[in-house]
Amino acid sequence: MTGTNLKRLHVITWGCQMNVYDSGRMADVLAPLGYGPAAEPDGADMVILNTCHIRDKAAEKVFSELGRLRRLKEATGGRMILAVAGCVAQAEGAEILARAPYVDIVLGPQTYHRLPEMVARASRAGGAVIETDFPPEDKFDHLPESATPQGVTAFLTIQEGCDKFCSFCVVPYTRGAETSRPVAAVLREARHLVAQGAREITLLGQNVNAWHGEAPDGSHWGLGRLLREMAEIPGLLRLRYATSHPREMTDELVAAHRDIPALMPFLHLPIQSGADRILAAMNRKHTADDYRRIIGRLRDARPDLALSSDFIVGHPGETEADFDATMALVRDIGFAQAYSFKYSPRPGTPAAGADVQVAEADKDRRLQALQALLRNQQARFGAGCVGLDLPVLFTGPGRHPGQIAGRSLFLQPVHVIGMPSLIGHETTVRIVASHPNSLAGTLIQEKQIA
Ligand code: SAH
Ligand code: SF4
Ligand code: F3S
Secondary structure (H helix, E strand, O other), rough: HHHHOOOEEEEEOOOOHHHHHHHHHHHHHHHHOOEOOOOOOOOOOEEEEEEOOOOOOOOHHHHHHHHHHHHHHHHHHHOEEEEEEEEHHHHHHHHHHHHHHOOOEEEEEOOOHHHHHHHHHHHHOOOEEEEOOOOOOHHHHHHHOOOOOOOEEEEEEEEOOOOOOOOOOHHHOOOOOEEEEOHHHHHHHHHHHHHHOOOOOEEOOOOHHHEEOOOOOOOEEHHHHHHHHHHHOOOOOOEEEEOHHHHHOOHHHHHHHEEEEEOOOOEEEEOEEHHHHHHHHHHOOOOOOHHHHHHHHHHHHHOEEEEEEEEEEEEOOHHHHHHHHHHHOOOOOHEEEEEEOOOOOOOOOOOHHOOOOHHHHHHHHHHHHHHHHHHHHHHHHHHHOOOOOOEEEEEEEEEOOOEEEEOOOOOOOEEEEEHHHHOEEEEEEEEEEEEEEEEEEEEEOOOOOO
16 A cells, blocks of 8 residues: 555554454554554544453443543544454444444454455444454454564464353353364464564463364374474574463473473463362362362473463352462462452353352452462562573563663563664573562673574
């Protein structure tokens, strides 16, 4: 497209890493129509609000943001195309159009390959466009190659949707059934990302370790086998995958942590609770000891593996003793970092209808206690890195002049004084200080490792 008819697209992204990936792909789909990136929504020709439904008052948050965008749209004489995408759009599309009739397009996570056609329909006026049915075709078969490079670190969705139906979770309803992308498509996209400058790729899925796919030779691969193949791609230094489910941690995947140096020694493996009663009520289909055993197998395979997890406090039925079991599990395992949330009832999920909801004050108190413990563990893990020489992959400029920033093997942000020419390279850094959410280091080797 020529510069003269360049249109400006602004995308606002909430939610998980997959939404970040999806926002990039939506921009890719719209690029052939002449849409280039706009840093601000103010004055943009199109704004997409990519939403998340996982917790809290998701819909209310959407409506308050839409109120702000409405004023910006009016300032363009109504010309701005306003689209709501993502998981709130999927779950509450009709309500969005009823309450915010100035929205032009509502689309679910499985239909964004159809955006060009939706934009054309919206531009012809005659009312809003809504696409929230799960389409028969696979969107990945209809997406162009990514036009805008993601940078040194990139996301690649290989699996989407969830069949696990945990009692508290909306994802199976908003993202649909589990599907896996075929090996050839994943490898093609990975090579393209590397050609665009990616040195680290995080494979994404709601249950990424449930990924399975047919290989070119007709055999059937699991994630462990795919990671081995990915590690052979020239120029790709680092691999990660997220988010995993404990029940899908196969021997092959554990062995991948032992055998593949490019597979980073950091794993996000949510458990949610340390109490078997609550794990059963959550429909997680494993016990706390199953989780401990999985961690044991992983640590045998990769002794320096650092761990992260997700926890929910105050799931319906959770007693003080159940919460104590969660605290005990956290102490037993020792996490490098973790996310913890107060249980938030989601419309249409089984747990929301339970008659044994936990009082808000108890949820608050438990969350504070858990977060204090997790903060402590994170600080201890960071402090343990001080004095070590760690490989750091530099991803961009730091916050202060002369600084560059990158990430450690364990996903910690690291900043050093250094030349911008190191961006895109991995170099050994001596860690000199740890802060609550980052490390500071000095370059001990001006030359890059790779
Ligand atoms: N697929 C991943 C998690 C996806 S959602 C898994 O199975 O682990 C990310 C996290 O949000 C979850 O791990 C859970 O800790 C949290 N979460 C999901 N639904 C929630 C709810 N209703 N209330 C509070 N936290 C929730
Ligand atoms: Fe949600 Fe459970 Fe599926 Fe994770 S495994 S996405 S928590 S239903
Ligand atoms: Fe949110 Fe949907 Fe991701 S609900 S966490 S954006 S899958």
